[in-house]
Amino acid sequence: xxxxxxxxxxxxxxxxxxxxxxxxxxxxxxxxxxxxxxxxxxxxxxxxxxxxxxxxxxxxxxxxxxxxxxxxxxxxxxxxxxxxxxxxxxxxxxxxxxxxxxxxxxxxxxxxxxxxxxxxxxxxxxxxxxxxxxxxxxxxxxxxxxxxxxxxxxxxxxxxxxxxxxxxxxxxxxxxxxxxxxxxxxxxxxxxxxxxxxxxxxxxxxxxxxxxxxxxxxxxxxxxxxxxxxxxxxxxxxxxxxxxxxxxxxxxxxxxxxxxxxxxxxxxxxxxxxxxxxxxxxxxxxxxxxxxxxxxxxxxxxxxxxxxxxxxxxxxxxxxxxxxxxxxxxxxxxxxxxxxxxxxxxxxxxxxxxxxxxxxxxxxxxxxxxxxxxxxxxxxxxxxxxxxxxxxxxxxxxxxxxxxxxxxxxxxxxxxxxxxxxxxxxxxxxxxxxxxxxxxxxxxxxxxxxxxxxxxxxxxxxxxxxxxxxxxxxxxxxxxxxxxxxxxxxxxxxxxxxxxxxxxxxxxxxxxxxxxxxxxxxxxxxxxxxxxxxxxxxxxxxxxxxxxxxxxxxxxxxxxxxxxxxxxxxxxxxxxxxxxxxxxxxxxxxxxxxxxxxxxxxxxxxxxxxxxxxxxxxxxxxxxxxxxxxxxxxxxxxxxxxx
Amino acid sequence: xxxxxxxxxxxxxxxxxxxxxxxxxxxxxxxxxxxxxxxxxxxxxxxxxxxxxxxxxxxxxxxxxxxxxxxxxxxxxxxxxxxxxxxxxxxxxxxxxxxxxxxxxxxxxxxxxxxxxxxxxxxxxxxxxxxxxxxxxxxxxxxxxxxxxxxxxxxxxxxxxxxxxxxxxxxxxxxxxxxxxxxxxxxxxxxxxxxxxxxxxxxxxxxxxxxxxxxxxxxxxxxxxxxxxxxxxxxxxxxxxxxxxxxxxxxxxxxxxxxxxxxxxxxxxxxxxxxxxxxxxxxxxxxxxxxxxxxxxxxxxxxxxxxxxxxxxxxxxx
Numbered sequence: 007x008x009x010x011x012x013x014x015x016x017x018x019x020x021x022x023x024x025x026x027x028x029x030x031x032x033x034x035x036x037x038x039x040x041x042x043x044x045x046x047x048x049x050x051x052x053x054x055x056x057x058x059x060x061x062x063x064x065x066x067x068x069x070x071x072x073x074x075x076x077x078x079x080x081x082x083x084x085x086x087x088x089x090x091x092x093x094x095x096x097x098x099x100x101x102x103x104x105x106x107x108x109x110x111x112x113x114x115x116x117x118x119x120x121x122x123x124x125x126x127x128x129x130x131x132x133x134x135x136x137x138x139x140x141x142x143x144x145x146x147x148x149x150x151x152x153x154x155x156x157x158x159x160x161x162x163x164x165x166x167x168x169x170x171x172x173x174x175x176x177x178x179x180x181x182x183x184x185x186x187x188x189x190x191x192x193x194x195x196x197x198x199x200x201x202x203x204x205x206x207x208x209x210x211x212x213x214x215x216x217x218x219x220x221x222x223x224x225x226x227x228x229x230x231x232x233x234x235x236x237x238x239x240x241x242x243x244x245x246x247x248x249x250x251x252x253x254x255x256x257x258x259x260x261x262x263x264x265x266x267x268x269x270x271x272x273x274x275x276x277x278x279x280x281x282x283x284x285x286x287x288x289x290x291x292x293x294x295x296x297x298x299x300x301x302x303x304x305x306x307x308x309x310x311x312x313x314x315x316x317x318x319x320x321x322x323x324x325x326x327x328x329x330x331x332x333x334x335x336x337x338x339x340x341x342x343x344x345x346x347x348x349x350x351x352x353x354x355x356x357x358x359x360x361x362x363x364x365x366x367x368x369x370x371x372x373x374x375x376x377x378x379x380x381x382x383x384x385x386x387x388x389x390x391x392x393x394x395x396x397x398x399x400x401x402x403x404x405x406x407x408x409x410x411x412x413x414x415x416x417x418x419x420x421x422x423x424x425x426x427x428x429x430x431x432x433x434x435x436x437x438x439x440x441x442x443x444x445x446x447x448x449x450x451x452x453x454x455x456x457x458x459x460x461x462x463x464x465x466x467x468x469x470x471x472x473x474x475x476x477x478x479x480x481x482x483x484x485x486x487x488x489x490x491x492x493x494x495x496x497x498x499x500x501x502x503x504x505x506x507x508x509x510x511x512x513x514x515x516x517x518x519x520x521x522x523x524x525x526x527x528x529x530x531x532x533x534x535x536x537x538x539x540x541x542x543x544x545x546x547x548x549x550x551x552x553x554x555x556x557x558x559x560x561x562x563x564x565x566x567x568x569x570x571x572x573x574x575x576x577x578x579x580x581x582x583x584x585x586x587x588x589x590x591x592x593x594x595x596x597x598x599x600x601x602x603x604x605x606x607x608x609x610x611x612x613x614x615x616x617x618x619x620x621x622x623x624x625x626x627x628x629x630x631x632x633x634x635x636x637x638x639x640x641x642x643x644x645x646x647x648x649x
Numbered sequence: 650x651x652x653x654x655x656x657x658x659x660x661x662x663x664x665x666x667x668x669x670x671x672x673x674x675x676x677x678x679x680x681x682x683x684x685x686x687x688x689x690x691x692x693x694x695x696x697x698x699x700x701x702x703x704x705x706x707x708x709x710x711x712x713x714x715x716x717x718x719x720x721x722x723x724x725x726x727x728x729x730x731x732x733x734x735x736x737x738x739x740x741x742x743x744x745x746x747x748x749x750x751x752x753x754x755x756x757x758x759x760x761x762x763x764x765x766x767x768x769x770x771x772x773x774x775x776x777x778x779x780x781x782x783x784x785x786x787x788x789x790x791x792x793x794x795x796x797x798x799x800x801x802x803x804x805x806x807x808x809x810x811x812x813x814x815x816x817x818x819x820x821x822x823x824x825x826x827x828x829x830x831x832x833x834x835x836x837x838x839x840x841x842x843x844x845x846x847x848x849x850x851x852x853x854x855x856x857x858x859x860x861x862x863x864x865x866x867x868x869x870x871x872x873x874x875x876x877x878x879x880x881x882x883x884x885x886x887x888x889x890x891x892x893x894x895x896x897x898x899x900x901x902x903x904x905x906x907x908x909x910x911x912x913x914x915x916x917x918x919x920x921x922x923x924x925x926x927x928x929x930x931x932x933x934x935x936x937x938x939x940x941x942x943x944x945x946x947x948x949x950x951x952x953x954x955x956x957x958x959x960x961x962x963x964x965x966x967x
Contacts, residue, residue, distance in 0.1 A: 023659075052659075054660075245659070246659060252675070254667060254672050256666070256667045258664075270667060272672070275677075404864050406864060436864075438860075438864045440861060448879075452688065491686040493686060493687065493688050496681075496686065496687070506861070509861070
């Protein structure tokens with residue numbers, strides 16, 4: 007396999023093609039402390055040479071388990087208990103460790119899920135590639151070194167020679183994944199198994215990487231088995247889809263056919279819920295209570311006067327609000343709108359970055375002069391990629407961080423200086439829902455105690471009325487009342503997130519700040535939680551500030567949208583405006599990167615945004631000297647490293 | 650769509666659907682009410698009960714505690730009664746373990762020694778855990794200069810050897826009593842608890858539930874007491890359990906070196922020290938107190954291991 011296989015394209019051969027990989031009746035069993043559990047049942051799957059097949063499913067559907075069993079990489083307690091795995095007609099289900107090792111790398115490449123933890127931080131990236139080449143007997147010594155640079159170049163890393171000499175921490179997430187793709191393809195395998203290769207990456211980076219992977223595998227004639235939870239992405243990238251549910255294959259077929267004509271109710275449900283394929287804001291199932299009319303719902307575009315002027319005056323300016331840079335508090339703010347639930351004016355946050363010496367710091371502007379309004383009873387979404395400062399804005403609105411400059415008005419009063427009792431009263435009115443369902447609930451607290459905590463903190467009611475309130479809240483988030491004796495470790499991610507919503511609603515807030523509240527959830531659960539949030543908004547007249555990286559979700563839930571890039575608001579308007587008529591290149595790029603956005607479904611209007619001709623290749627603004635990781639800077643500064 | 654650009658590579662692109670009766674659809678994210686609710690501590694206890702290491706160590710510890718509480722039940726001899734006429738005796742009905750060079754009954758010395766060792770071990774464990782938790786949580790939670798100061802103080806005490814400190818204090822005071830031995834061990838033994846507590850608090854205080862609680866209106870102190878410390882305490886419990894064994898050894902070491910309890914008190918360390926001179930002629934004199942010490946310390950260390958397994962943070966996520 008050392009030859010350039012561009013010439014020998016297996017799929018191009020005439021005659022009846024044999025499947026490259028054939029999985030028949032596969033059964034995988036895990037031994038657990040509570041007895042054996044079947045992870046995969048009766049799974050059938052075929053991959054033909056040169057084609058891309060995607061396995062789609064939620065977490066726990068057995069999609070990764072199936073893929074990992076091919077390369078014998080199941081966790082220790084998992085075994086193949088039935089069926090066959092055939093690679094080029096050869097049964098590899100139970101072959102020896104040595105045989106499978108020659109198969110891995112040589113015939114079978116792997117691209118792992120998490121680029122952050124799959125490169126050894128102690129080794130230069132080039133050395134890790136060289137090692138992979140040597141291990142597969144492809145090249146040795148200086149030849150391997152040369153080859154590894156070529157491979158990095160091929161994977162789309164510019165300046166590959168210098169990059170090969172760098173350590174993984176000097177790479178951004180997307181670059182790491184490129185290096186891992188280079189590694190997976192180093193031995194020119196016939197099949198590349200990519201397990202959620204881009205789930206940890208920003209959407210524009212994801213698109214580039216997948217485009218590149220697509221082109222590369224097509225050129226080399228490599229078949230790809232793509233594992234993903236994202237139906238839109240799968241449909242866009244694969245010719246053939248396999249849908250898995252609870253360890254079983256429920257449906258398989260040509261991608262487009264399956265999307266447009268799903269047969270199995272699970273597939274239908276999945277397609278109905280997939281946010282990337284939905285095209286408009288969801289309507290509430292419950293009618294708005296007459297006591298809480300929503301006067302501002304999608305009526306007036308929420309662009310302030312200055313912004314609108316800036317937009318029309320200089321449409322090419324990438325930062326319409328940037329012109330207000332010099333405005334400090336002493337220069338006065340824009341007009342106060344007493345109708346708005348939240349009015350954010352010229353909000354700026356500067357973090358001191360640790361410098362080369364402890365007593366020197368460099369200022370880093372995480373949020374730069376952000377202004378917007380959130381009208382009562384509506385949802386405003388802040389969209390941006392990691393590092394855009396969107397979470398920092400949320401934390402300043404929540405008063406978990408103090409702004410360097412600017413102010414947050416609630417009921418026309420500046421709340422940024424609130425202390426003590428004022429602050430505590432404010433807390434009752436503004437509540438957060440955080441991203442990580444596993445971190446948001448105290449594992450030591452029962453569900454009852456969790457939801458009761460805010461009531462107790464504010465001294466509301468007696469034990470009896472508090473219990474009634476907890477019951478009522480559990481009912482609101484559609485969970486049974488007997489749930490309250492349980493503990494967070496017994497709940498699924500979606501259920502935990504619903505508990506977090508119940509806790510946030512305990513104090514009858516007016517404003518809820520959802521910081522990536524549904525990002526960690528499976529599609530169906532995400533859909534369920536979004537519907538719940540939407541219904542609660544209609545019922546209780548809540549105003550949502552919705553922070554997310556996922557534009558598809560924005561379209562489902564938000565009335566107004568702000569797009570942030572590197573701390574600045576680059577575009578804002580009603581969601582329909584932003585989606586149908588994006589003004590900025592960055593917004594267009596983001597929209598074009600939504601996987602599956604251009605796939606036509608029966609009854610759905612398609613969203614077709616042309617990607618602008620941009621700098622393209624490396625959308626991630628990465629300065630090799632200054633890569634600190636991909637998380638939000640706000641978060642980074644706020645959380646001290648445990649030493 | 651990109652898929653269109655590729656040639657059809659599959660001979661028959663059939664659309665297959667699983668029979669619905671074989672793949673029944675379940676409710677999305679349905680709540681499972683079949684299991685009994687269990688808190689993390691209940692879960693840990695559940696795991697602990699099934700761990701043979703825990704069962705063995707627990708039985709041994711209960712036995713040692715019982716001996717320490719009711720030594721009279723195991724021997725009717727007075728451990729402080731030395732009869733030189735009966736020195737260096739082999740085991741007999743009256744003295745099942747024999748007698749020492751001073752004519753003490755070895756069995757009663759070993760039995761009564763348990764009380765001294767266990768008392769000092771427990772008191773020192775409680776003292777060090779309290780000091781360590783306070784210092785560690787303040788350093789971890791407040792951070793900044795408080796952390797700097799406390800961490801440097803911790804480092805200083807960590808660097809001072811216990812034995813050296815005990816010798817200095819013993820020579821200053823002339824004689825040691827049990828409370829002073831406990832104080833000395835506390836003074837030099839709290840550092841590892843403080844370090845562990847600090848680390849645990851640092852990682853716990855950045856959790857989302859602490860932030861959520863702040864946003865709910867909880868004060869900083871409330872957060873520390875209600876959320877941070879309860880969640881940071883597991884590794885401290887593990888270390889404290891192991892420490893108990895370590896402190897019993899520390900007391901024995903001090904007594905062995907003659908800077909611990911006075912020779913008039915009954916302790917395993919003192920007895921081991923006294924047995925040195927008769928090692929060749931009376932090996933049993935060394936054997937029994939050493940065995941008692943080893944078994945007690947081993948039980949506490951095993952218990953600590955079992956508790957660590959039960960409280961393993963990885964198991965929490967399930």
